[in-house]
Amino acid sequence: MTIVIMFQGKSDVSLREKKKIETRNKIFEVSGRLFKEKGIENTTVDEIVKEAGIGKGTFFNYFPSKTSLLLYFAQQKEELTFSQIKNEALKTVSTREKIKNVLVFVAKTNELDKELTKIFVFEYMRHYGSSLDKRKSHGLSNILYSLIEDGIKKEDVKSTIDAKKAAQIISAIYFHSLVEWLWSKIDYSFSDDISGKIDIVFDGIAEGRT
Template sequence: MSLREKKKYDTRNRIFEISGRLFKEKGFENTTVDEITKEAGIAKGTFFNYFPTKESLLHYFQEQKEEVIFNILESQMSLNAPAKEKVKNFFILLAEYYEKDKTLLRLLFLEHKRSIIASGQRSAGKQHWHERQQRFICILSDFLKEGVEKGEIKNRIDLKIASETLHAIYFHSLMKWLHSDTDCSFSGDLSARVDLVFEGIGE
């Protein structure tokens, strides 16, 4: 690695670390780019050489988190269990991982989401978000498919609709939990909802 490359790498990392710390300490909105660059000992313009916007930082934090999450998930996915258990397990693993650091997650998730919405129709962030959802839904869909083959799930069910619905429930629980101040259990809430969808409401 040349000197130039090393410096670049270091600066980027420095911005990343400092902004991460400041965001946690003071919140995203209350941390200015000036503060970050001042603490990093660089000029304001330099910040924008590395990250196109202040919000884009969150995008990278998010990516870092996801790396970890998907590794956890993939290590558990090949378990031999009924489809319903697999789905629950999948959700609970995610939930437990999230429950470890609600504050950070709230920051990453809500601000990141906000930025995607704000940046309008076609943006890299939105694209990435969409892909992430698809990956999520695919995993669920695979579980359900297995379930159909094993006769645990009605075979007249549209797998796309079903896995999307499960995803919707996951998302809803997540949002509810993120917005709640009380410490209601995210994984417990999810579990009840998955049961409901598997059983059905109707008599």
């Protein structure tokens, strides 16, 4: 008896839980469709809740802001990209090439859907530092960090380098170059640009020896 009651009470598939998941999914489904159809800026929360058949307040029970919903989509995409990186992009030998591969791979992902990337980067910038957590941006930084540490062990990266600083430098360059490229009027290959910059960082810009 007690056991049965406890089971029902604590169960993950209680009616409440089911409905929550259902509503959540409905919001994802509808908003995803509307964002694609008419762009993020032009999709209002009122439209989403109308199409999803829920009240406006309900939306904000699930997502504290419209942006938090956006960031969910961005995160999804990022996680997918990173899982692919780990499997595919690290087949070369030198650290320099590995890092290039990682960045070019991410770059190519972005090149595929420039407009979408623009929207996400924009939303990300708009809200950096305002409440939302930073795990996101550190995915790339972490990957770079371990690559550089490996490089130090393998002795194709100077042992005197602060791996953390170096990783920050490279992700700074990546992010900055991405933004420049996204809003540039002239068209050029982002992959080439980033690749050239990595070479500069690896070789250094100072004349002579240290």
